[in-house]
Amino acid sequence: MTKKDLISYWLTTADEDFETAEELFKLKKYHHSLFFCHTALERLLKGLIFKKTHSHALPIHNLVKLSQQAQLKLTPQIQLDFDEITTWNIRARYDNIKREFYKKATKEFTLIWLEKIKELFLWLKNQY
Numbered sequence: 001m002t003k004k005d006l007i008s009y010w011l012t013t014a015d016e017d018f019e020t021a022e023e024l025f026k027l028k029k030y031h032h033s034l035f036f037c038h039t040a041l042e043r044l045l046k047g048l049i050f051k052k053t054h055s056h057a058l059p060i061h062n063l064v065k066l067s068q069q070a071q072l073k074l075t076p077q078i079q080l081d082f083d084e085i086t087t088w089n090i091r092a093r094y095d096n097i098k099r100e101f102y103k104k105a106t107k108e109f110t111l112i113w114l115e116k117i118k119e120l121f122l123w124l125k126n127q128y
Contacts, residue, residue, distance in 0.1 A: 003054070010047025011128070014040045018121055025114060031098075031105035034088045037117045038063070041085060044124040045070050051128060061089045072127065081116060 001009075021036035038061070045066040046057040052071055060066065063082035067074055074082065088101070 003050070007047050007051050007128075010043050010050065011125070014043035014047070014121075017043060018117075021114070021117075025110055028107070030107060030110040031088075031102050033110055034085075034105055034113060037113065038085050038089045041082075041117065041120060041124065042066065042089070044121065048072070048124065048127055062086050070127075078120065078123075081120065085113075085117070 017036045017040035021033045021040060024033035024036060041063055042061060045063060048070040049057040049066065057066060057069060063086050064079055067082060
């Protein structure tokens with residue numbers, strides 16, 4: 001796989017994950033929608049890391065740490081947003097914590113975050 005192919009892979013799969021997040025929102029699967037929002041941003045970051053460093057990203061899900069590896073300068077607000085979004089990945093994986101996350105992932109909460117994530121998604125794509 002060439003460098004161009006790998007970057008294309010990360011961009012394509014990020015787009016697919018974000019589209020999935022939007023479709024899951026329509027189906028009222030809010031916690032799943034938020035999980036796919038996280039993976040969409042994670043994929044964009046991992047593609048940026050490869051583009052900028054010619055190395056693969058660390059096998060982690062923490063968006064702030066991936067941003068650092070991608071050599072991005074985050075505003076304090078983006079760092080806070082990435083910290084919050086990162087929790088959706090972890091909470092979606094562990095059964096003993098899932099129920100609390102489900103309560104948090106209301107329609108209103110998810111709608112607010114979908115709008116924020118659209119902005120973050122576009123900001124990250126513009127870094128390419």
